[in-house]
Amino acid sequence: MKEVLSEAIEKWGVNANLWVFMEEIGELTKEISKAIRYKPNYDRISEEVADVEIAIELVKIIFNLDQKRIEEIKRHKIERLMKRLEGLE
Secondary structure, eight states: OHHHHHHHHHHHOHHHHHHHHHHHHHHHHHHHHHHHHSOOOHHHHHHHHHHHHHHHHHHHHHTTOOHHHHHHHHHHHHHHHHHHHHHHO
């Protein structure tokens, strides 16, 4: 996947791919908004989540982000959430 995404960045450039990222986030936001107001369309939401996950991978490549550091931050945030949940019990 990284090879294909890197090729997309090379072909269309950083800015275009960052705009794609923002558009995909917006499309997911729209589908979630529809799910709240009406009835969830699980296929559309799944499609938009897939698009956002791909777009996030593009962002990781563009900014040369360290996956280990991202995982470390995620673990910290999950631990913090667990502590907050424990405090609510």
